Amino acid sequence: MSNSSSTTTWISHSSMNDFLSCPQLYYLRNVYKDPKTKRKINIINPALALGQAVHEVLEALSTLPVEERMKISLLDKYEQVWSTLSGKKGGFHSEDEEKEYKERGRQMLQTVIDNPGPIAHKAVMLKVEDPNFPIPKFKLSVEDDIMLCGKIDWMEYVPETNSVHIIDFKTGRHEEDPGSLQLAIYCLLVKNLQKRNIHQVSYWYLDSEKEPRKMELPDLDEAKEKLLNVALRMKAARANRAFACPRNGCYSCKPFTAIIEGKAEFVEAKSYQDIYIL
Numbered sequence: 001m002s003n004s005s006s007t008t009t010w011i012s013h014s015s016m017n018d019f020l021s022c023p024q025l026y027y028l029r030n031v032y033k034d035p036k037t038k039r040k041i042n043i044i045n046p047a048l049a050l051g052q053a054v055h056e057v058l059e060a061l062s063t064l065p066v067e068e069r070m071k072i073s074l075l076d077k078y079e080q081v082w083s084t085l086s087g088k089k090g091g092f093h094s095e096d097e098e099k100e101y102k103e104r105g106r107q108m109l110q111t112v113i114d115n116p117g118p119i120a121h122k123a124v125m126l127k128v129e130d131p132n133f134p135i136p137k138f139k140l141s142v143e144d145d146i147m148l149c150g151k152i153d154w155m156e157y158v159p160e161t162n163s164v165h166i167i168d169f170k171t172g173r174h175e176e177d178p179g180s181l182q183l184a185i186y187c188l189l190v191k192n193l194q195k196r197n198i199h200q201v202s203y204w205y206l207d208s209e210k211e212p213r214k215m216e217l218p219d220l221d222e223a224k225e226k227l228l229n230v231a232l233r234m235k236a237a238r239a240n241r242a243f244a245c246p247r248n249g250c251y252s253c254k255p256f257t258a259i260i261e262g263k264a265e266f267v268e269a270k271s272y273q274d275i276y277i278l
C-alpha cells in the first residue's frame with residue numbers, strides 16, 4: 001500500500017468502533033492473525049450475510065452508466081450473490097432462517113427498484129491507487145502516520161451545484177448511533193480525495209424507508225480532532241500491546257476467542273480473512 005509502512009496506524013469506522021467498545025475486541029478482529037494461515041479471523045452470521053448481499057448488489061450498480069443501471073434485474077443479481085452466501089457460508093443454521101433473511105434482502109431491493117431516487121442519477125466514485133487494496137484512503141496525520149480508510153456505499157452527483165450526496169445503506173433494524181463518526185469519516189475522505197463540495201449526507205434505512213434520510217452535515221474540524229484522539233490511543237495500544245479486557249464480562253469478544261480456542265467451524269478463506277461460524 002503506497003504512503004504506508006508497517007508502522008502506519010490504519011483507522012476505519014469499524015476498527016475505531018471496535019477499539020472504543022473494547023481494546024481486546026479491536027485486537028482480536030483487527031490485529032490478530034492466525035499463526036498457521038497468517039490471516040485475520042472473522043465471523044459470519046445471518047445479519048452480516050444479508051448486509052453483504054444487499055450492499056454487493058447495489059454498489060455494483062454505481063460503476064454502470066445511468067441508462068444501463070435500471071435495465072439490470074437487481075433481483076436476479078441478488079440470487080447470484082446470495083448463492084455465494086447460502087448455508088454455512090452465510091452463517092445460517094437452518095433453511096427457514098436463511099429463507100427469512102433472504103426475503104428481507106429481497107424486499108429491500110424491491111424498495112430500491114420501486115423508489116430508485118439517487119440510484120437512478122449519475123454517481124461519483126473515489127479513486128483508489130492500489131487495485132490490491134480497493135478502499136479509498138488518505139493520511140489523516142502525516143506527523144503521526146495515521147491512515148484513514150473507508151468505503152462509501154454511494155455518492156450521487158448533484159449537477160446543480162457540482163457537488164456530491166454521500167449515502168450509506170443500512171440493512172439492519174437499528175439506527176446508527178447519533179454520536180457516530182461514520183458520516184464525518186466519509187466526508188473527510190471525500191474532501192481529501194476529490195474536489196467537489198459535499199451537498200448532503202444521508203443514511204438509507206432500506207428495511208423501513210423508501211428514500212435516504214437526510215442527516216446533519218458534520219463539523220469536519222471537530223470530527224478530525226476526535227478521530228485523531230482515538231487513532232493515537234489505538235497507535236499507543238498497538239505499540240504497547242495493551243489490549244486488556246476493561247470490563248470482564250460483556251461477551252462481545254466470545255466469537256473470536258471461540259475461534260482461537262478451536263471451538264468455531266471454519267467456513268472459507270475470503271480476501272485477507274479466515275471466516276468462521278459458531
Ligand code: SF4
Nearest residue numbers: 022245249250251253
Ligand atoms: S468481555 Fe472484556 S475483552 Fe471481551 S469484548 Fe467485553 S470488555 Fe472486551
